[in-house]
Structure formats: C-alpha cells, structure tokens
Amino acid sequence: MTRYTGPMIDPHHHLWDLGLKRHPWLEKARDEAQKVVFGSMSALLRNYGIADYSADAARQNMVATVHVEAGWSDDYPHEETAWLDTLDHGGSIAQRYVARVRLDDPDAGVRLAAEAANPRVVGIRDMVSWHPDPGKSFAPRAGRMADPQWRSGFSHLARLGLVFDLMLYPWQMDEALDLVRAFPETLFVLNHGGSPADRTEEGMALWKKGLASLGSEPNIRLKISDLVAYDHAWSFDSLEPVIHHCLESFGVSRCMFASDFPVAGLHATFDEVYDVFRRAAEPLSLHEQRSLFFSTANDTYRLGLGDDEAFTEREPCLTCA
Numbered sequence: 001m002t003r004y005t006g007p008m009i010d011p012h013h014h015l016w017d018l019g020l021k022r023h024p025w026l027e028k029a030r031d032e033a034q035k036v037v038f039g040s041m042s043a044l045l046r047n048y049g050i051a052d053y054s055a056d057a058a059r060q061n062m063v064a065t066v067h068v069e070a071g072w073s074d075d076y077p078h079e080e081t082a083w084l085d086t087l088d089h090g091g092s093i094a095q096r097y098v099a100r101v102r103l104d105d106p107d108a109g110v111r112l113a114a115e116a117a118n119p120r121v122v123g124i125r126d127m128v129s130w131h132p133d134p135g136k137s138f139a140p141r142a143g144r145m146a147d148p149q150w151r152s153g154f155s156h157l158a159r160l161g162l163v164f165d166l167m168l169y170p171w172q173m174d175e176a177l178d179l180v181r182a183f184p185e186t187l188f189v190l191n192h193g194g195s196p197a198d199r200t201e202e203g204m205a206l207w208k209k210g211l212a213s214l215g216s217e218p219n220i221r222l223k224i225s226d227l228v229a230y231d232h233a234w235s236f237d238s239l240e241p242v243i244h245h246c247l248e249s250f251g252v253s254r255c256m257f258a259s260d261f262p263v264a265g266l267h268a269t270f271d272e273v274y275d276v277f278r279r280a281a282e283p284l285s286l287h288e289q290r291s292l293f294f295s296t297a298n299d300t301y302r303l304g305l306g307d308d309e310a311f312t313e314r315e316p317c318l319t320c321a
Helices: 024-030 050-056 079-085 108-116 148-154 170-182 201-215 236-250 270-281 286-300
Strands: 008-013 062-068 096-100 121-125 163-166 188-190 220-225 255-258
Touching (some): 008 220, 008 286, 079 096, 108 148, 148 170, 201 236, 220 236, 236 255, 255 270
Parallel strands (some): 062 096, 096 121, 220 255
C-alpha cells in the first residue's frame, strides 16, 4: 500500500472578512448559546483570509483551491465574487469560485448570468439543508428543491455551464434524487459526504440508503469533506467506514477530498483531516488516489491543470510519511 504524496486540489473552503459585516450566520456565533449542527461556532469569529488558509495548509501540497460561497448576505448580491476578485490569490488559492445566488429570486436568471460572466465562477450553491431545529437549518424553509420558482432559477445552470453544489441533510435525499433526475444536463456536487448528522443507527441507515441512491445517478459527484462536523468525538476508525460508503456509493472517479476550512477546524486541524484521507485511500491504486486528491476536482471545477503541469517534482509533503 502506498500513501499519496502528490499534488492536491482543495475543492471546498471559505474566506471571509468579518469587518465587512456580510455574513449573518456568523453573527449568530456571538451568542455562546447558539449552536448549529457543527456545534458552537464562536471559534469562527475571526477573519479568515488567504494568509490564514495558507498557514493551515502549509504542510500540504495544494496546487489549487476552490472557494465556496460563505453565506454572504442575500441583500448584497454579487459582492462576494467582487470581493474575492480583489484578493491576491497567491498563485493557487481560490482559483475558482462557487458563488451564491438565491434560485427562487425573480431575477435569478440575470444574476446567474452575471456570475457566469466571471471566468473564475464555475458553480453555484444555494443551500437547501433544512432542519426542524431552526438553529441547525441552513435553508429558509423546507421543500425548496421541489418549489417551481426555485426550479425555474435552477433551470439556467446547464445553459450557463455552471455546476450546482448541493448541501442537504439525509432526510432530503429523496427530494434531491427527483431534482437530479429532472435536470440530467446539470452536474451536481453533493457537499460534505451528504451530511451524516444523525449518528443513531436509524439515522446512519437513512444516510447510507440515500447516498447509494444518489450515487446511482451519472450527473452527480461527491465531496468527502468536513466529516468531523458530524462526528465530534471522531477517530480514524469512526470516519473510515463513512468514507468507505462514500466511495462505494459513488465510485472513486466521482469523489473528491476537500477540507471545508475553516469550518472543519472547529473539530480537527488541517493536517489531521488530510491524514485521515490519506490513510483511508492507502489501499487504492495511485491512479485512484490521484482522482480523489486531484483529478476529479480538476475536471469538475474546470481548473485546467494538466498532469504534466501538476505532477512535476515538488517539495515532499511533510505529513505523508
């Protein structure tokens, strides 16, 4: 067995500047009693910029990353993309964006076209993860994926060449399956391993069944990311079966490892996250490992890194031995 030491793409992380006051969900963290599915968010109440990400990922061989919308206020459309464009990307960080557009907005088509005009924007996320506990909901209401107005906005994605990052809870997977089948020309990317938040035997059975069903559809891929958010007392032995089921449901070629930093940092360091990924992938061939750490993300988010460019000789990864 060989542990992966090659270059990597991180297809899911966030950046923010709290001084801009554009992230209402983070404002909730000022109330110590406020908890989401991730637990207390108070540790996220700090600016997280390119230098912070670079420090967290310094011991990893990241050659490119994808910034995923970070809950920017709906009152200020397009501002997050414009802000990201002002940053010094350092040659590799936030080379592509998954932007935020409310798909049930009457002007969704216009707003999607405006985002797609930016060459760095390759995808859209409008979170549908609804929870009966308001503190754990990331969506304003249940049933968004079946709503005709929301679907009307969604229908523009394929024409504009945008992928859709899908964040939900397992009890919404039947609704998501209908959406995925209704839009076969759209490429979906399921976030965070399908969010196995309910760790009871019944909850995990629901997640397993739903994930396998979604994995049977050809137009959806899977990000294996932030599993520690749903397993706060995690260990390799507790995370490995989850990763295994992800790979079994979607196949290695349609999965990608991602950090979800700084959110995952509530429960693990960057190096701990990627050590788990490397250990779990060790039994696979080098080609399969390359898919998980590099190739699938490169293809999905149109980063355009060829193997000759990415797999040149680099400094060895200090945590891979």
